[in-house]
Amino acid sequence: MDQDRRQHELARRLGELGFALPGTITERTKTCGKPTCRCRDDIDQRHGPYIQWTRTENGKTVTRQLTRDQLGRYQPWFDNTRRLRELTEQLHTVSIEAIIAAEGWGAES
Numbered sequence: 001m002d003q004d005r006r007q008h009e010l011a012r013r014l015g016e017l018g019f020a021l022p023g024t025i026t027e028r029t030k031t032c033g034k035p036t037c038r039c040r041d042d043i044d045q046r047h048g049p050y051i052q053w054t055r056t057e058n059g060k061t062v063t064r065q066l067t068r069d070q071l072g073r074y075q076p077w078f079d080n081t082r083r084l085r086e087l088t089e090q091l092h093t094v095s096i097e098a099i100i101a102a103e104g105w106g107a108e109s
């Protein structure tokens with residue numbers, strides 16, 4: 001069955017995925033709060049940009065600052081999470097097709 005072949009292919013890709021990091025990456029500039037600092041009034045003089053990795057752990061938001069170098073090294077792990085989501089969606093699609101074919105339900109209305 002065609003679904004079996006596609007499921008095996010998806011399982012192979014999932015098996016090769018590697019590490020996958022959750023959360024989002026944002027880059028932002030900051031003011032330091034010192035009243036005399038140039039960052040106070042000029043948006044172009046703000047500090048940074050700082051790279052922030054934000055994720056949720058047990059319902060709490062966890063934020064860590066990453067260096068440009070770290071982001072470069074771990075970007076593939078973040079990319080893998082997007083890939084994992086795509087593969088999950090494809091696995092759902094092929095599984096729905098498989099149950100419809102196996103149960104002889106015909107086209108979904």
Ligand SMILES: [Zn+2]
Nearest residue numbers: 031032037039
């Ligand atoms: Zn400042």
